[in-house]
Amino acid sequence: MEAMRATDVMNANAADGYATIDGIMHRMFYAKSFEAKIEKFKQEIRLLNRRQTAHKTTGVKGTGSMTIYMVTPYYRKMVEEYLSSGKDIYFTLVVTNSDPESSVGTNTTAFYDVNIDSSILSKFNTGDEILEEEVSFTFDSYSHLSHFNDAPQS
Numbered sequence: 001m002e003a004m005r006a007t008d009v010m011n012a013n014a015a016d017g018y019a020t021i022d023g024i025m026h027r028m029f030y031a032k033s034f035e036a037k038i039e040k041f042k043q044e045i046r047l048l049n050r051r052q053t054a055h056k057t058t059g060v061k062g063t064g065s066m067t068i069y070m071v072t073p074y075y076r077k078m079v080e081e082y083l084s085s086g087k088d089i090y091f092t093l094v095v096t097n098s099d100p101e102s103s104v105g106t107n108t109t110a111f112y113d114v115n116i117d118s119s120i121l122s123k124f125n126t127g128d129e130i131l132e133e134e135v136s137f138t139f140d141s142y143s144h145l146s147h148f149n150d151a152p153q154s
Contacts, residue, residue, distance in 0.1 A: 007102060007103075008075045008102045008103055008129050009098045009102070010097055010102055010104065011099045011102075013063075013093065014036075014097065014098055014099035014100070014102075014131065015097050015098070016028075016084075016095075016096045016134065017031055017034060017093065017094065017095045017096070017122060018093070018094045018100070019074065019091055019092070019093050019114075020091055020092040020094075021074055021078075021089065021091040022077055022089070026072075026074065026090075027111075028068075028093075030068045030069045030072045030086055031042050031056050031066050031067070031068050032066075032067040032068060032069060032073050032093055032132060033066060034064070034065075034066040034068045035064055035066070036062065036063070036064035036093075036109070036139065036142070037062070037064065037096070037131040038060050038061070038062055038142075039060060039061050039062075039063060040057045040059075040060050041057065041058050041060065041061070042055045042056065042057050042058065043055070043056050043058050047056070047085055054097050060139065060140060061138065061146055062138060062139040062141070063135045063136070063137070063138055064110070064114075064136070064137050064138075064139065065094075065134060065135065065137070066110070066134075066135050066137075067085065067132055067133070067134050068132060068133055069130065069131065069132050070120070070123065070131040070132055070133055071106050072129075075116050075119040075135055076119050076121060078116060078119070079116075079121070082092060088107075088115060089115070090113045090114060090115050090140075091112060091114050091126075092112075092113075092114065093109065093110070093111040093139075094108065094109070094110045094145070095108070095109055096108040097148075098148075099115070103149070104148045104149050105142070105146070105147075105148050105149045106146050106148070107146060107147055108144070108145040108146045109141040109143070109144050110118075110141060110142060110143050110145055111142045112139060112141045112142065112143075113140035113141065114137050114138070114139045115137060115138050115139075115140060116135055116136070116137045117135075117136040117137055118135070118136065119133070120133040122147075
């Protein structure tokens, strides 16, 4: 069996993302990092004649976070919309990882009914730092539109 080639390790910067908000697709040039995950809810199960506690998954929740440069008003506008109308905004995020140097292919995931948890309304810093913010969110479902290959090509 051949060892994995270094060129098949994915470059984390070889990615792209789109947010579809109110039917309008926005390319996520402003995103610095992105992470979404599924968290399982588990119940502990005690079974007769077993010393070790077992676990049963009873549900999941989707959560995520992204660090963005503070150059887009999208998320602040969502907060304003909610405050003025009581209507919360849900949107879709599509994220693709695709490194042309790697033979593992492309991974694209769509996250549906994304809802932000908070947004910074204003910020400054007297240092030489760049304005950015951490945005946490939840999502209600997701689908893989494409997967990485099962194994790197040799």
